[in-house]
Amino acid sequence: MRYSQDHKAQTHQRIIKEASVRFRRDGIGATGLQPLMKSLGLTHGGFYSHFKSKDELVEKALQAAGDQVASVCAELFAQDRPLETFIDTYLSEWHKTSPHEGCPLLTMSSELGMRGQPSPTSDVVLNARLQQIQGTLAGENTVDRSIVIMSTLVGALLLSRSVADVEFAQRILDVTREHLNHSQD
Amino acid sequence: MRYSQDHKAQTHQRIIKEASVRFRRDGIGATGLQPLMKSLGLTHGGFYSHFKSKDELVEKALQAAGDQVASVCAELFAQDRPLETFIDTYLSEWHKTSPHEGCPLLTMSSELGMRGQPSPTSDVVLNARLQQIQGTLAGENTVDRSIVIMSTLVGALLLSRSVADVEFAQRILDVTREHLNHSQD
DNA sequence: TGTACATCAGTGAACGCGCGTTCACTGATGTAC
DNA sequence: TGTACATCAGTGAACGCGCGTTCACTGATGTAC
Numbered sequence: 001m002r003y004s005q006d007h008k009a010q011t012h013q014r015i016i017k018e019a020s021v022r023f024r025r026d027g028i029g030a031t032g033l034q035p036l037m038k039s040l041g042l043t044h045g046g047f048y049s050h051f052k053s054k055d056e057l058v059e060k061a062l063q064a065a066g067d068q069v070a071s072v073c074a075e076l077f078a079q080d081r082p083l084e085t086f087i088d089t090y091l092s093e094w095h096k097t098s099p100h101e102g103c104p105l106l107t108m109s110s111e112l113g114m115r116g117q118p119s120p121t122s123d124v125v126l127n128a129r130l131q132q133i134q135g136t137l138a139g140e141n142t143v144d145r146s147i148v149i150m151s152t153l154v155g156a157l158l159l160s161r162s163v164a165d166v167e168f169a170q171r172i173l174d175v176t177r178e179h180l181n182h183s184q185d
Numbered sequence: 186m187r188y189s190q191d192h193k194a195q196t197h198q199r200i201i202k203e204a205s206v207r208f209r210r211d212g213i214g215a216t217g218l219q220p221l222m223k224s225l226g227l228t229h230g231g232f233y234s235h236f237k238s239k240d241e242l243v244e245k246a247l248q249a250a251g252d253q254v255a256s257v258c259a260e261l262f263a264q265d266r267p268l269e270t271f272i273d274t275y276l277s278e279w280h281k282t283s284p285h286e287g288c289p290l291l292t293m294s295s296e297l298g299m300r301g302q303p304s305p306t307s308d309v310v311l312n313a314r315l316q317q318i319q320g321t322l323a324g325e326n327t328v329d330r331s332i333v334i335m336s337t338l339v340g341a342l343l344l345s346r347s348v349a350d351v352e353f354a355q356r357i358l359d360v361t362r363e364h365l366n367h368s369q370d
Numbered sequence: 371t372g373t374a375c376a377t378c379a380g381t382g383a384a385c386g387c388g389c390g391t392t393c394a395c396t397g398a399t400g401t402a403c
Numbered sequence: 404t405g406t407a408c409a410t411c412a413g414t415g416a417a418c419g420c421g422c423g424t425t426c427a428c429t430g431a432t433g434t435a436c
Contacts, residue, residue: 026300030300120350147360148360164307
């Protein structure tokens with residue numbers, strides 16, 4: 001059946017949105033197109049009138065996740081103490097337990113990277129964060145310093161999510177937050 | 186056919202060793218037991234006379250990877266400038282391109298962690314690194330400082346592997362290495 | 371305005387494939403006599 | 404020492420399942436007259 005004019009575009013975006021959630025939460029490889037389409041009230045066959053392959057959806061979903069995170073981060077960087085606000089949010093309990101709406105660098109980009117097929121979109125997402133951080137830095141070597149800050153944030157969040165001991169996981173976040181906030185003084 | 190006395194133990198270890206390589210290189214989910222056994226000249230049916238499930242092998246392989254990395258790191262920490270040697274190796278081109286024999290925290294532990302089923306063995310592996318680092322640190326808060334160093338190392342390596350631009354990837358490693366080595370002065 | 375037709379988003383069965391796991395079987399070795 | 408038997412690591416076919424992808428089809432809508 002043919003639907004009203006922008007119906008297809010809406011469905012297209014719904015698929016991308018749901019994929020960006022599932023890819024981050026469950027992993028790209030572990031996310032099936034059949035369950036994904038079913039969760040949107042669609043059948044799996046229709047997928048290929050929207051995308052030519054799963055890989056194309058992965059790319060679009062990574063972009064969408066990047067865009068979503070970018071707008072969230074834009075709000076954070078508009079606050080009073082931008083870098084501190086960003087750091088606190090990045091290393092928050094919320095971010096630790098919400099990979100599905102969090103930074104895709106730890107989930108999608110790293111899965112693609114470990115596979116040996118990194119996407120240029122990962123570069124775009126990372127660069128966006130680095131530039132936002134640089135905007136808050138005074139002095140020299142702001143690019144280099146932003147890279148170190150971002151590495152530390154990503155590593156702490158990854159380790160926090162990887163560890164079984166809940167208190168240990170919390171401590172990794174707390175200690176790293178303390179360190180990063182103090183080193184800016 | 187029944188084999189000589191320690192034949193089974195040897196096969197057992199060969200499976201674990203190969204699994205620890207493949208799980209790190211290809212991912213746990215993307216590694217099939219059938220190809221794994223075939224690469225050792227065995228048939229897949231025999232797998233279950235060694236392990237009760239794939240999950241059990243994952244646990245054993247993570248331990249094995251941790252042990253292997255621990256002994257490599259022990260050598261690094263026995264050198265002249267232990268922390269600098271460790272940092273340089275962790276952020277080396279070799280480590281970036283050799284996930285299969287590198288730190289399992291970025292590969293196996295993070296895959297388990299993102300899945301929401303982190304293994305206590307990840308805690309053991311991380312703690313081993315933290316203690317080795319602490320042994321090189323003077324002054325106060327050595328535990329906290331070791332956590333920050335390790336987070337930064339892990340994050341930089343992850344981002345370096347995730348990024349498509351090769352020069353950008355190298356720069357992440359270089360900048361982070363510089364930063365960590367200078368901050369110890 | 372009313373009717374005939376073309377479009378095409380979405381349907382649902384089917385494709386080959388690899389997955390983890392099971393199971394009856396094999397046959398060289400270790401053990402018992 | 405020689406023979407009969409028990410063991411059990413490894414074999415290979417088979418299980419149900421979900422994967423990504425294909426394809427002939429449907430039928431409500433948009434368009435043309």
